[in-house]
Amino acid sequence: MTQNPTETTAMSDGDDRLTELDDATRTFVEDFASSWESANNARMDGRVLGLLIIVDEPYLSSAQIAHLLHASTGAVSMATRALVTVGFLKRHTLPGDRAHYFRVEDDVWGAFLSGEREYLRRMKGTVIGGLDLVPGDASGPRTRLRNAQRYMTWLEGYHRKMLADWEAYRDAAEAGDPTTPETPDLPKDDTP
Numbered sequence: 001m002t003q004n005p006t007e008t009t010a011m012s013d014g015d016d017r018l019t020e021l022d023d024a025t026r027t028f029v030e031d032f033a034s035s036w037e038s039a040n041n042a043r044m045d046g047r048v049l050g051l052l053i054i055v056d057e058p059y060l061s062s063a064q065i066a067h068l069l070h071a072s073t074g075a076v077s078m079a080t081r082a083l084v085t086v087g088f089l090k091r092h093t094l095p096g097d098r099a100h101y102f103r104v105e106d107d108v109w110g111a112f113l114s115g116e117r118e119y120l121r122r123m124k125g126t127v128i129g130g131l132d133l134v135p136g137d138a139s140g141p142r143t144r145l146r147n148a149q150r151y152m153t154w155l156e157g158y159h160r161k162m163l164a165d166w167e168a169y170r171d172a173a174e175a176g177d178p179t180t181p182e183t184p185d186l187p188k189d190d191t192p
Contacts (some may be wrong), residue, residue, distance in 0.1 A: 018057055021068055028054050029069070044071065048079040049088055052104045059092040059103040087115015107170065113163045117156055124152035 005142040026187040037047025083089040
């Protein structure tokens with residue numbers, strides 16, 4: 001039997017709202033943020049994402065996130081903006097409510113791969129614009145920009161393949177396919 005990792009308090013009109021996190025949930029959020037930060041990401045972004053992954057709520061407002069994390073609304077605003085931009089969070093609206101609400105998809109990592117392709121398309125467009133600026137006799141810059149363009153094109157295609165592979169693996173594991181390994185087979189790294 002699992003425990004609810006959060007405490008709720010009845011608000012007016014019979015509304016149950018998340019008001020505090022228990023110690024185990026708070027520890028998870030901070031551990032998640034630490035792991036997130038170790039990959040050179042902003043710690044606050046990791047705290048917000050960790051919170052939205054672990055709580056059993058369909059969405060949380062910016063104010064609720066700030067309250068639960070004991071963080072400033074400005075820090076939460078910057079974090080949610082960054083996480084929406086890269087595809088980890090989705091904005092959620094409520095009719096007649098001007099507050100900002102956020103949620104994560106059940107498959108936040110697959111959503112990230114989809115959002116990452118948008119970044120690659122934007123970056124490739126920027127690189128192509130750079131090619132238009134560089135004179136034809138500037139071989140070094142042209143070579144670097146052409147390689148950047150080729151890389152973005154290759155990576156965009158690879159992301160499509162990676163997303164399809166991930167979805168097939170996820171769906172097989174979800175369906176209880178006994179042939180789905182706990183860890184998928186990956187190419188061996190022969191680096192000494």
